[in-house]
Amino acid sequence: MKELTILIAGGRGMVGSAMVRRLQAEGYRHLLTPSREDLDLTDQHQVRAYLRHKQPDSVIIAAAKVGGIYANSTYTADFLYENLMIECNLIHESHRADIDRLLFLGSTCIYPKLAPQPIPEEALLTSALEPTNEGYALAKIAGVKLCTHYYKQYGRSYISAMPTNLYGPGDNYHPQNSHVIPALIRRMHEAKVKEADEVVIWGSGKPLRDFLYVDDLAEALLFLLEGYRESLHINVGSGEEISILELAKLVADVVGFQGEIVTDPSMPDGTPRKMADISRMTQLGWQPKTSLREGLKLSYNDFLGLGKK
Ligand SMILES: NC(=O)c1ccc[n+]([C@@H]2O[C@H](COP(=O)([O-])OP(=O)(O)OC[C@H]3O[C@@H](n4cnc5c(N)ncnc54)[C@H](OP(=O)(O)O)[C@@H]3O)[C@@H](O)[C@H]2O)c1
DSSP, X not given: OTTOEEEEETTTSHHHHHHHHHHHHTXXXXXXXXXXXXXXXXXXXXXXXXHHHHOOSEEEEOOOOOOOHHHHHHSHHHHHHHHHHHHHHHHHHHHHTTOOEEEEEOOGGGSOTTOOSSBOGGXXXXXXXXXXXXXXXXXXXXXXXHHHHHHHHHOOEEEEEEEOEEESTTOOOXXXXXXXXXXXXXXXXXXXXHTOSEEEEXXXXXXXXXXXXXXXXXXXXXXXXXXXOOSSOEEEOOSOOXXXXXXXXXXXXXXXXOSEEEEETTSOOOSSEEOBOOHHHHHXXXXXXXXXXXXXXXXXXXXXXXXXX
C-alpha cells in the first residue's frame, strides 16, 4: 500500500498539503503534487497527457476554486466553470487512464439551504440551494454524481467526501476572499496591533456552523481512501456547532484582542444553520481529535508564521 503512487491534485493548497503531511507521516513515499504551472487542471489535454504519463495508482482531488461568501457570490461563473472543468477532467481522464481509485472532495455547500439538521448525506438534491454559492455547489454536486456514476457504471472505486468548513495551516488570509476563521484571525490580529476599540463582523452573528481542523480531515480522508468502498458520498465534520458570534469571541480570546465585537446585520448571513451529520463516519470508527480552541491556536501560530509548515 505504501508503495502506491498517489496524485494529490491541489497538493499545494490547504487540504492538499495537509494530505501530503499525513501521507508522508504514514510512510507513503511516491506522492505527485504538480503546481498549476506544471498542470492546469481545467485543460483536458494536459490532464490526459499527465495521467497517461505518470499512471498514479490513486488520485485525490483537493484542487478547486474556493472562497468565502464575497468571492462565491461575485465570481459566480468562474466558480461554476472552473470547478466543473477540474472535476470532469480528473474523473473522466482517470477512468480513461485505467486508474481505479479516486477520492473527490466536495463540500457541505452541496446540501439544500433548508436541509434537515444535522445534515445527512441523503439530503442531497431534496430542495433549493443557498443562492450565494450556487455555482460552487452545482459544480460540486456534479463531481459527487460523476464519482457515483463511474462507480456504478464502470465499477470504479471513485468515492467522495463532503467536508464541513475547514481551517488550519496553509489557510488563505486574504482580506476579501477568505473563509470565516482566517478572516476573523486576520481582523482580530490587526485590531489587536492597532489597539482598536471594536471589530465589526459580517451579518447577525447568529448562523451556526461546524469547523474541522484540516489535519483531522486529512486523517479522515486517508481512512476513507484505504477502506471506504461505497458509491454514496460521506460527510466529514467536527460533530459540534458554534454561532459565528461565539466563534468571533473565541478567536478574539486566542488572538488576545480585548475590544468589543459588533455585528452588522445589514450584511448577508448565508445559510442559517449548517452542521454535517457525521454518524456514518463515526460508525466506521473515525473521530476528530483537535478541539476548536486548540485548532485556532495552531492556526494563529500559522498566521504569525510560527506554525509547522
Ligand atoms: N477550505 C474549506 O473550508 C473547505 C471546506 C469544504 C471543502 N473544501 C474542499 O477542499 C478542497 C481543497 O480546498 P482548500 O481549502 O485546500 O483550497 P486551496 O487552499 O485554495 O487549494 C486549492 C488548490 O487547488 C489548486 N487549483 C485550483 N485551480 C487549479 C487549476 N485550474 N489547476 C491546477 N491547480 C488548481 C490551487 O492552486 P493555486 O494555489 O495555484 O491556486 C490550490 O493549490 C476543495 O475541493 C474544496 O472545495 C474546502
